[in-house]
Every structure is written in C-alpha cells, then in structure tokens.
Amino acid sequence: MSLVISHLARRFGATPVLRGIDLEVRQGELVALLGPSGSGKTTLLRIIAGLDWPDAGGLSFDGADWLAKSAAERRIGFVFQHYALFPHMSVRDNIAFGLTVLPRAQRPGKAQIAATVDGLLRFLQIDGLADRYPAELSGGQRQRVALGRAMATGPRVLLLDEPFGALDAQVRRDLRRWLRGVHDSAGTTTIFVTHDQEEAFELADRVVVMNGGVIEQIGRPDEIYDHPATPFVARFLGLTVELPVTMRAGRAQAAGLDLTALPRRALPDGPATLFLRPADIEVLPDTAAPFRVTEAASTGALLRIVAESGTGCRIEAELPRRDARGLSVGQPVGLRIVAGQIFPGGGASAAAPAEPSRTLKEALS
Ligand SMILES: Nc1ncnc2c1ncn2[C@@H]1O[C@H](COP(=O)(O)OP(=O)(O)OP(=O)(O)O)[C@@H](O)[C@H]1O
Ligand SMILES: [Mg+2]
Known part of the structure; x- marks a missing residue:
C-alpha cells in the first residue's frame, strides 16, 4: 500500500x-x-x-x-x-x-x-x-x-x-x-x-x-x-564554504590547502568546486603556510576564524574554542580540510541549479 x-x-x-x-x-x-x-x-x-x-x-x-x-x-x-x-x-x-x-x-x-x-x-x-x-x-x-x-x-x-x-x-x-x-x-x-x-x-x-x-x-x-x-542541497545543509579546486586523477588540489583527507572521487580532471562546513576545517599554526588569520571571534563554545591567502582566497572556519589555543590574528596557518563534497565545474557552473542527480529508482533501492 x-x-x-x-x-x-x-x-x-x-x-x-x-x-x-x-x-x-x-x-x-x-x-x-x-x-x-x-x-x-x-x-x-x-x-x-x-x-x-x-x-x-x-x-x-x-x-x-x-x-x-x-x-x-x-x-x-x-x-x-x-x-x-x-x-x-x-x-x-x-x-x-x-x-x-x-x-x-x-x-x-x-x-x-x-x-x-x-x-x-x-x-x-x-x-x-x-x-x-x-x-x-x-x-x-x-x-x-x-x-x-x-x-x-x-x-x-x-x-x-x-x-x-x-x-x-x-x-x-x-x-x-x-x-x-x-x-x-x-x-x-x-x-x-x-x-x-x-x-x-x-x-x-x-x-x-x-x-x-x-x-x-x-x-x-x-x-x-x-x-x-x-550544490543546492549542500548549501541548504550548511556547506557554506565554497572553494575552487582542481581535480587530478580523482584527487582535489588547491594551493596551500591540505586536501589529502578527502576520499578519491570519480570526477574528470579539471576545475571543480569543493563545498564544506566551516567545522570541517582544521586550522594549524604553520609558519611556512600561505594563509594568515585575519579575524578571530568567539561565540562562546566556538571560535570563528577567517583565514586569507596572499592570492585572495578567504576561508571561514569554525572550531571548538578549547582546540584553538594559540591561534591569533596575523598568525600564519595551514588549513586541513577533513570533509566536504565536490561538484564538477568552477564557481559559476557549480552554482547553477543542477538537475536532480538521483532518480526515484536509485533513491528507493
Ligand atoms: N493559489 C495560488 N495562486 C498563485 N500562486 C500560488 C498559489 N499557491 C501557491 N502559489 C505560489 O506557488 C509557489 C509555491 O508555494 P507553496 O505554498 O507550495 O510553497 P511552500 O514550499 O509551501 O512555501 P512555505 O515554506 O513558505 O510555506 C509560491 O511561489 C507561491 O506564491
Ligand atoms: Mg507552505
């Protein structure tokens, strides 16, 4: 029935x-x-x-x-x-x-x-x-x-x-x-x-x-x-950080970011967009890294960090405040991405309304 x-x-x-x-x-x-x-x-x-x-x-x-x-x-x-x-x-x-x-x-x-x-x-x-x-x-x-x-x-x-x-x-x-x-x-x-x-x-x-x-x-x-x-579902569910990446042999790459924790994806080589939640970024002090902390604001339990690279890349991360000891504005940091979703295409094409990617049959199986 x-x-x-x-x-x-x-x-x-x-x-x-x-x-x-x-x-x-x-x-x-x-x-x-x-x-x-x-x-x-x-x-x-x-x-x-x-x-x-x-x-x-x-x-x-x-x-x-x-x-x-x-x-x-x-x-x-x-x-x-x-x-x-x-x-x-x-x-x-x-x-x-x-x-x-x-x-x-x-x-x-x-x-x-x-x-x-x-x-x-x-x-x-x-x-x-x-x-x-x-x-x-x-x-x-x-x-x-x-x-x-x-x-x-x-x-x-x-x-x-x-x-x-x-x-x-x-x-x-x-x-x-x-x-x-x-x-x-x-x-x-x-x-x-x-x-x-x-x-x-x-x-x-x-x-x-x-x-x-x-x-x-x-x-x-x-x-x-x-x-x-x-991309719509990703944004709707709080994956509000969007980063341009390049796919090479199923791996996402982007300058200054450690993306090795992301699983290999069956996507063609070329530009893609990585969607992630601000909580899915680890921020680690690293003098050799291209990012610098430009803002740090506490919400009580969480610390919201903005990190920017010299090339204009701006990333907002959110971490438990107790894990953020020692992070301060001006400090050089490395960013390690621990989870995220990748969609093919650069910013504009990833942002376009996508066709529903699952058929009813797939969804029910
Ligand atoms: N009787 C109607 N005549 C003309 N347009 C309508 C009519 N009923 C709904 N719409 C339009 O259809 C669209 C969808 O409306 P609907 O009420 O189904 O949305 P919803 O998802 O329930 O939104 P909400 O979360 O605000 O309740 C809206 O753009 C609305 O303005
Ligand atoms: Mg309604």
Whole structure:
C-alpha cells in the first residue's frame, strides 16, 4: 500500500510551481518534505489531499487513481500550516468534528463517536483537556488537538504542513518526539512538511529536499547529510564554504590547502568546486603556510576564524574554542580540510541549479 506520485506538475498562471515530482511513499513510512519558502511543499500536499489538482502527472494510493477521487473519498488527515481549531467548540467536539460530518451511511453512532474521541484523547495524552476551549490551551496543546482532529476518521495518510511552525524550539523538540511515537503506534503513512532541517532529520525515515518545484534529493537523513547530491542541497545543509579546486586523477588540489583527507572521487580532471562546513576545517599554526588569520571571534563554545591567502582566497572556519589555543590574528596557518563534497565545474557552473542527480529508482533501492 504505497502512495505513488509520478511526473506531477502544477502551474499557477504562467508560473510553474511543481515541475515533475516523482515520489513513492511506503505504508507506515514518515517522510519529510524539506525546502525553502516557495519551493512548492504546500502545493504538493494540497494536491495529495485533494484540495487542488495538478496540470499533469499521476497520483495513486494502493493502486487506486486518487486524481479520480474527491478529498473525502481519499480518507486523509490534514493538519494545515496555519491551522485554527474551531474556537467555539471544546477540545472533544473539535476532535469529533470529522466524524460528525460524515455522510449518514458512514457516520458512527453518538456513543461510538464518544468512545473514539476518548480513545484519541488518551492516545494523544490530552485526556485532561477534553472540555477546554482552544483559547484555554497552549500552542503545543492546540497542535495535539489538531492532530487528534486529523486522526479521528482513521485516515490512511496523514499530511502535516509545518504543524509546529509557530512554537518555540523546546516545545517543537518535545512534540517532534511525541509525533514520532504517535506515528509509529498508529501505523499511518505520514508526510510532514518543514523548512527546519533539524526537525526533518530527527523525525523522518526519509527526507525529500525540494527547491523551485523539483526534488533535488531523496534519502535517509544521514545519507543526505553526508552526501548532498547537488550544490543546492549542500548549501541548504550548511556547506557554506565554497572553494575552487582542481581535480587530478580523482584527487582535489588547491594551493596551500591540505586536501589529502578527502576520499578519491570519480570526477574528470579539471576545475571543480569543493563545498564544506566551516567545522570541517582544521586550522594549524604553520609558519611556512600561505594563509594568515585575519579575524578571530568567539561565540562562546566556538571560535570563528577567517583565514586569507596572499592570492585572495578567504576561508571561514569554525572550531571548538578549547582546540584553538594559540591561534591569533596575523598568525600564519595551514588549513586541513577533513570533509566536504565536490561538484564538477568552477564557481559559476557549480552554482547553477543542477538537475536532480538521483532518480526515484536509485533513491528507493
Ligand atoms: N493559489 C495560488 N495562486 C498563485 N500562486 C500560488 C498559489 N499557491 C501557491 N502559489 C505560489 O506557488 C509557489 C509555491 O508555494 P507553496 O505554498 O507550495 O510553497 P511552500 O514550499 O509551501 O512555501 P512555505 O515554506 O513558505 O510555506 C509560491 O511561489 C507561491 O506564491
Ligand atoms: Mg507552505
């Protein structure tokens, strides 16, 4: 029983917002859609929910064509990005709502609805809140009620659009773990939208990185973190240092940099761009090295160092302050790069939007 999205496209007027989305979500899986604002995440979710229709492409669940079905027939639970509970209804009535508006033939009896709601209140650990009104709840509690409301009709697929967006970091972290537990015990298939990388990585079985209406990469969180497939994903995941290098027999070289810790790469000889995180640079005092420390600023735990070479190369590194004893402005230093991702081409071509480099088949294998 999987959800299969194929070559899905949607434009608003002349603007393409989804440009050929291919994605398969397996039953019981929790997938996070991660991407910057405007990348098409909500649009994709609305199409899956049956609140909007694509201009081209397919959408099926368990082999059935969902584009031929109404939103109600799809049996989906949806928590919207800017979700509002019904303010004049108690928590209990909010959660029961979806059941009370089912067509008469499918609607359970009053006693059964009450039992379902009681079960959900316990399951979601909000049974003490049943008779309160939304205005009497904290933001985190409201989101639990919203999830209860989405789950009441026994949806096969749960769609959550930034459900924790407005909450503070600690509450988000708690709700995230709670949601993972709820998902696992309910056995639903869940698609979760966020633009928070940490949230996506902690919650999801697989992360789908979107940019400008295309999928840039699909993979397990660690896989994406360690091996971003495109320059966009690399930058989005914090590999903000970009260095021109030259490939020779699979090895990256650049004047004054020790790149020997990087694994050999199957790339053609010639110009390439190395993307790395500021924390992936070791800064070592070395009187013979061409770099000099030009700035050093402490953030408390970390020391942020800027090193520049005589040829105009400027690199920002970040190291634990306790490892940085003895580094000071003006000092000559050697730079050793311990991890990074290399993409073919010099600055300009590496910066151009790359084609998604992994096919759906590769990503699922
Ligand atoms: N009904 C609409 N009419 C015209 N343009 C729209 C409509 N809905 C969305 N768009 C445009 O489509 C693009 C994608 O929007 P979408 O809401 O899917 O982005 P998103 O990834 O959810 O962003 P965010 O993280 O800000 O919620 C945006 O440029 C948006 O302005
Ligand atoms: Mg959105």
